[in-house]
Amino acid sequence: MTSPQMSAQTPVQTQQTLSDFEIVDRRDFSDVTYLLEVRHPLMAKAAKPGQFVIVMLHEHGERIPLTIADFDRTRGTITLVIQAVGKTTREMQQVCRVGTTLHALTGPMGEPSHIGASRKVVCVGGGLGVAPVYPQARAHREAGAYVIGIVGFRSQDLVFWEDKFRACCDELIICTDDGSVGLKGNVTVGLKQAIATHADIDEVVAIGPPIMMKACAETTRPHFLKTMVSLNPIMVDGTGMCGGCRVKVGDGIKFACVDGPDFDGHQVDFDDLMVRLKRFADQERAAFERWSETCRGRTAAALLASAAAGAPAPQGG
Amino acid sequence: MAKKKTIKTIPRERAHVEEQNPTLRARNFDEVTFCLSPEQAQIETDRCIECPNPGCVKGCPVGVDIRGFVARLAAGDIRGAYEVITETNLLPAVCGRVCPQEHQCEGACVVGKAKGLAPVAIGRLERFVGDTAIANGWTNIPYIEPSGYRVGIVGSGPAGMACAADMAKAGCDVTVYEAFHVPGGVLRYGIPDFRLPNSVIDAEIANLEKLGVKFECNVLVGRLFTIEQMIGEMGFDAVFIGTGAGYPTFPGIPGDNLNGVLSANELLTRCNMMRAKDGGFDTPLPIGTRVAVIGAGNTAMDALRVCKRLGAAEVRCIYRRSRAEAPARVEEVHHAEEEGIDFQWLTAPVEVLDDGKGNVRALRCIRMELGAPDASGRRSPVPIAGSEYEFDCDLVVVAIGTNANPIIGQTSRIKLDKRGYIATDADLATSIPGVYAGGDIVTGAATVIKAMGAGRRAARSMKRYLGLRDTDAVYRPAPSWRERAFGLDPEERNAVRVRVS
Numbered sequence: 001m002t003s004p005q006m007s008a009q010t011p012v013q014t015q016q017t018l019s020d021f022e023i024v025d026r027r028d029f030s031d032v033t034y035l036l037e038v039r040h041p042l043m044a045k046a047a048k049p050g051q052f053v054i055v056m057l058h059e060h061g062e063r064i065p066l067t068i069a070d071f072d073r074t075r076g077t078i079t080l081v082i083q084a085v086g087k088t089t090r091e092m093q094q095v096c097r098v099g100t101t102l103h104a105l106t107g108p109m110g111e112p113s114h115i116g117a118s119r120k121v122v123c124v125g126g127g128l129g130v131a132p133v134y135p136q137a138r139a140h141r142e143a144g145a146y147v148i149g150i151v152g153f154r155s156q157d158l159v160f161w162e163d164k165f166r167a168c169c170d171e172l173i174i175c176t177d178d179g180s181v182g183l184k185g186n187v188t189v190g191l192k193q194a195i196a197t198h199a200d201i202d203e204v205v206a207i208g209p210p211i212m213m214k215a216c217a218e219t220t221r222p223h224f225l226k227t228m229v230s231l232n233p234i235m236v237d238g239t240g241m242c243g244g245c246r247v248k249v250g251d252g253i254k255f256a257c258v259d260g261p262d263f264d265g266h267q268v269d270f271d272d273l274m275v276r277l278k279r280f281a282d283q284e285r286a287a288f289e290r291w292s293e294t295c296r297g298r299t300a301a302a303l304l305a306s307a308a309a310g311a312p313a314p315q316g317g
Numbered sequence: 318m319a320k321k322k323t324i325k326t327i328p329r330e331r332a333h334v335e336e337q338n339p340t341l342r343a344r345n346f347d348e349v350t351f352c353l354s355p356e357q358a359q360i361e362t363d364r365c366i367e368c369p370n371p372g373c374v375k376g377c378p379v380g381v382d383i384r385g386f387v388a389r390l391a392a393g394d395i396r397g398a399y400e401v402i403t404e405t406n407l408l409p410a411v412c413g414r415v416c417p418q419e420h421q422c423e424g425a426c427v428v429g430k431a432k433g434l435a436p437v438a439i440g441r442l443e444r445f446v447g448d449t450a451i452a453n454g455w456t457n458i459p460y461i462e463p464s465g466y467r468v469g470i471v472g473s474g475p476a477g478m479a480c481a482a483d484m485a486k487a488g489c490d491v492t493v494y495e496a497f498h499v500p501g502g503v504l505r506y507g508i509p510d511f512r513l514p515n516s517v518i519d520a521e522i523a524n525l526e527k528l529g530v531k532f533e534c535n536v537l538v539g540r541l542f543t544i545e546q547m548i549g550e551m552g553f554d555a556v557f558i559g560t561g562a563g564y565p566t567f568p569g570i571p572g573d574n575l576n577g578v579l580s581a582n583e584l585l586t587r588c589n590m591m592r593a594k595d596g597g598f599d600t601p602l603p604i605g606t607r608v609a610v611i612g613a614g615n616t617a618m619d620a621l622r623v624c625k626r627l628g629a630a631e632v633r634c635i636y637r638r639s640r641a642e643a644p645a646r647v648e649e650v651h652h653a654e655e656e657g658i659d660f661q662w663l664t665a666p667v668e669v670l671d672d673g674k675g676n677v678r679a680l681r682c683i684r685m686e687l688g689a690p691d692a693s694g695r696r697s698p699v700p701i702a703g704s705e706y707e708f709d710c711d712l713v714v715v716a717i718g719t720n721a722n723p724i725i726g727q728t729s730r731i732k733l734d735k736r737g738y739i740a741t742d743a744d745l746a747t748s749i750p751g752v753y754a755g756g757d758i759v760t761g762a763a764t765v766i767k768a769m770g771a772g773r774r775a776a777r778s779m780k781r782y783l784g785l786r787d788t789d790a791v792y793r794p795a796p797s798w799r800e801r802a803f804g805l806d807p808e809e810r811n812a813v814r815v816r817v818s
Contacts, residue, residue: 046541056498062591062599063498088599104498106535111727236591236600239496239537240722241506241563242583248574253567258723272574275675279576280601287599 129208413444474502476756605712
């Protein structure tokens with residue numbers, strides 16, 4: 001994938017039929033993490049770092065929010081990196097192949113990240129957050145900032161996109177839980193190291209499971225570093241209509257879909273977010289079990305076993 | 318000519334209309350009120366005295382020629398009645414079901430003003446005509462001369478649909494953009510099947526498609542492309558914004574962020590549009606056994622009755638004013654009461670109590686009494702000191718209104734008013750030339766028919782802006798004072814005109 005051409009202003013194709021969202025590429029990074037590249041030229045042109053999409057796999061599916069991990073304006077595609085944690089994301093893992101289509105793909109949604117004001121930026125991605133932090137790192141670099149990338153994985157064989165991060169980061173710190181590559185420990189170890197070596201950091205961007213974003217916010221709080229986090233709570237429409245994605249930020253209630261998804265990490269009530277993410281835990285588990293019993297879910301038992309080994313918190317689906 | 322009907326000779330009682338048994342219907346999502354049979358419709362049309370100065374037409378936000386269509390119906394010409402309605406109202410099957418007729422046409426009906434008489438059931442007659450049209454596949458498609466103009470409509474709800482129909486009839490190439498994966502807007506996500514079946518919405522949308530209107534779903538205007546891009550590089554000659562007021566308000570009481578507190582919009586969207594109530598659909602649905610719904614508008618009634626149908630044992634309505642002030646349609650409140658909803662009038666929520674695990678355990682409320690009238694003319698509720706009480710519940714649904722959806726404001730330079738709604742002039746023109754707006758995104762939350770009225774007004778302005786003749790304006794000249802003199806009806810063809818000269 002090449003970097004987007006920010007200046008290329010081709011006229012919007014108005015006669016395009018927006019119902020055929022073809023998957024043009026798929027890669028599997030691990031037994032639970034996979035990448036889908038979907039054709040949507042209009043969205044590739046409109047997307048900005050920090051935005052997300054709502055995906056529906058089929059007519060009977062649910063609408064799930066997924067952060068845009070990359071977009072390619074010349075190829076006219078957007079990239080989603082998905083972790084199979086719930087029924088829908090596992091079903092997508094089984095049925096989404098190159099050449100198949102998604103039932104619905106709406107976006108880009110949410111306010112784009114503010115890029116350009118900071119001269120030295122740390123971009124932290126943990127688990128599922130590694131992919132969505134990439135476009136932010138690239139945009140900060142293109143805006144002339146000095147970018148320090150910190151990415152966290154469980155072990156060396158789960159590492160992906162190292163080359164892409166190396167291409168857009170001035171420094172890259174890889175953290176693994178088992179120490180098989182880079183620093184041993186989670187991303188806060190890397191973040192502490194970056195803060196210790198650079199006194200002039202303007203901004204920290206942290207994306208990942210809520211517990212990791214909370215840890216990052218607590219790490220930067222004593223240093224008074226501006227810390228932006230990207231929240232991905234449970235949503236239905238993604239347009240502000242349902243209010244299901246409301247989060248406590250400071251003293252107020254914000255809707256992540258239209259007021260966010262980026263918020264000041266020092267203001268976000270992560271405990272509230274984590275409780276709200278479990279709103280439908282029982283129904284989700286029941287739906288997954290029902291699905292596992294059908295023929296479509298034959299291999300799901302194997303996936304469940306691997307997921308139980310310690311996947312990060314679910315993001316929406 | 319048949320003997321003139323008078324207020325004394327018409328049937329005194331409204332035609333009986335079948336309804337599902339309340340205990341039975343509280344367990345299913347089938348429609349509550351059945352359509353009038355042709356015989357019942359005949360009885361009801363007999364109740365219309367075809368008065369010379371019909372209040373009903375003035376009471377209708379879009380000015381449907383009600384007397385005209387009822388007269389056709391009385392003559393047994395249902396197709397003719399359909400054509401009279403569709404001159405002004407594209408969606409008779411929808412409006413006959415969801416309009417608050419008691420505040421509009423039926424509220425102004427001359428028959429209803431007589432002592433002891435109910436007004437003519439105009440809504441039910443309209444629905445009878447609309448349903449008959451759907452059943453027979455009727456459409457009222459005029460000859461359309463292409464004008465060469467392209468019009469973009471943002472939002473496929475009632476405002477957008479009404480505007481799209483008028484612009485398509487004026488020969489424009491109309492594209493409607495919808496952010497959801499199916500068109501219909503609030504008709505689709507907000508109004509449950511027992512009040513407005515999906516098949517009715519599908520039929521009305523199919524009618525629009527027959528007019529040449531194109532629907533593009535999965536398009537979030539503002540984010541995928543902006544309003545400025547639409548009238549710029551995308552080449553639309555005019556744009557209508559009808560995005561609605563979808564941004565639910567929460568009461569701002571302690572505990573309103575707990576799991577188990579959700580907006581009526583969310584509940585209804587999951588249940589109606591995502592069809593979570595049906596088997597085989599993936600969207601999760603919060604199901605309560607003891608439910609409290611805050612608010613008493615139409616959305617609140619829908620939420621109450623949906624929860625009942627989903628199997629809740631107790632469903633309470635919490636409203637801080639009394640039944641008389643409730644904004645819901647009278648029929649909906651009546652149906653909800655029949656279905657066993659527990660209405661707690663003059664009660665305000667104070668706090669949502671949790672179970673220690675982030676879920677709802679109970680709701681604490683306070684009793685109210687009505688004080689002096691406020692700015693809206695309604696008597697404002699005042700809390701009664703020491704009257705707080707709490708009851709157990711596991712689901713709290715909030716239906717206390719909505720705010721302006723911020724997306725268009727965030728993504729364009731269009732001028733907004735102080736509350737965040739789109740600012741327009743009297744012709745519904747916005748601050749951007751060629752861009753019009755109407756419906757809830759201009760007025761704040763209102764009704765389906767008001768949104769449709771706004772869509773049509775905007776269409777009229779757009780046609781003026783584009784220099785198109787207003788092809789669908791129905792020519793009905795107001796009678797001059799001379800013709801009104803001596804109580805003569807100028808439209809009575811065989812009346813002898815008396816000239817004062």
